[in-house]
């Protein structure tokens with residue numbers, strides 16, 4: 001089968017394999033599992049936390065560290081209602097909800113294949129009138145439970161950037177075009193969470209608001225669409241499994257002159273990883289009007305004052321981590337043996353190196369510890385001395401570790417170790433005092 005046709009029909013079992021691997025190897029656990037599990041909420045285990053952190057680090061590196069025109073922010077999650085009043089979320093951040101009068105199941109009307117038939121019980125004509133259901137989680141600040149104490153858990157990180165526009169402008173000496181980037185948790189009371197960590201009520205976003213002179217907004221919109229696509233490709237996504245889909249006129253928000261989704265070919269079909277939107281001056285104008293503060297920029301060179309337009313690349317960290325897991329998953333048959341290998345880019349791999357003493361014998365332990373000490377300061381490394389070396393290689397392949405370093409009895413004489421590369425399974429004998437340089441060349 002050509003790669004094209006393989007991709008148009010993704011492995012129907014891939015989803016189950018990823019869910020299974022995630023649990024078995026400690027990437028993702030069902031939250032509160034010992035109490036029967038808290039639906040659609042997940043905990044990231046020892047390997048998942050590393051993968052997720054690597055996805056976020058790769059994003060931060062490309063969006064903040066390697067640029068002179070983007071700065072970071074970490075705004076609060078608890079937010080007063082005025083913010084959501086001005087942003088439009090209190091009025092509009094809702095999904096149309098219908099109840100089935102036969103089986104009491106709740107569904108999102110806009111996600112139903114047939115808007116008249118309940119997919120849970122198959123009854124037709126059993127839905128109530130659609131009601132708008134606001135997706136924000138509301139809670140109270142302080143001990144008095146009245147409406148004056150209402151606060152919301154943010155449903156997106158974006159508003160933190162808009163309401164800090166003037167703070168950042170005044171303190172960072174940036175001027176348009178410049179951006180504010182943020183990674184953090186967001187919360188949405190999704191009616192139909194599902195597909196594992198794809199749609200959850202608590203998730204992480206990686207968003208950047210890029211403020212530009214109005215006349216330049218289309219050029220910057222196209223620039224960010226391309227730059228964000230390149231990020232996924234650079235980290236190893238197959239070009240045939242990722243695409244940019246422009247929204248048509250009906251899909252566009254009223255203030256947006258252009259929005260495109262980065263979509264990945266999940267086992268259930270194409271679905272969104274990230275939205276890139278040209279939001280015009282909507283957000284800054286809304287907050288300026290509601291707060292009475294000036295949220296604009298005086299361009300001294302041209303002696304003009306304007307409200308910058310905003311280009312927003314908004315990605316999901318948790319969703320993207322799962323897409324990278326799916327993209328990396330491979331089963332390979334070698335000499336009648338099938339191995340599972342996660343062909344993750346080394347920047348995303350939870351462990352970069354595993355140190356494996358050939359046997360648990362005391363004679364090898366001090367040298368194996370010496371090797372672990374060499375690598376651990378620079379790379380996240382695992383140390384594993386249980387079971388046969390073949391089983392240990394298989395375990396590291398399955399979680400995507402790019403290099404295994406084996407300490408054997410010859411090591412004691414020749415001060416060299418065997419380094420095995422994950423994808424090719426090729427082995428090199430490397431002197432211990434060259435190991436650091438050898439790995440650095442290959443791990444970048």
Ligand code: GAP
Nearest residue numbers: 156158198199200203273274275314315316319
């Ligand atoms: N500020 C714009 C904004 O929040 P969005 O398309 O609603 O735009 C951006 O969200 C990204 O956040 C999505 O592309 C997706 O990757 C992620 N995301 C949104 N809702 C999510 C959920 N319930 N679970 C996991 N990720 C989600």
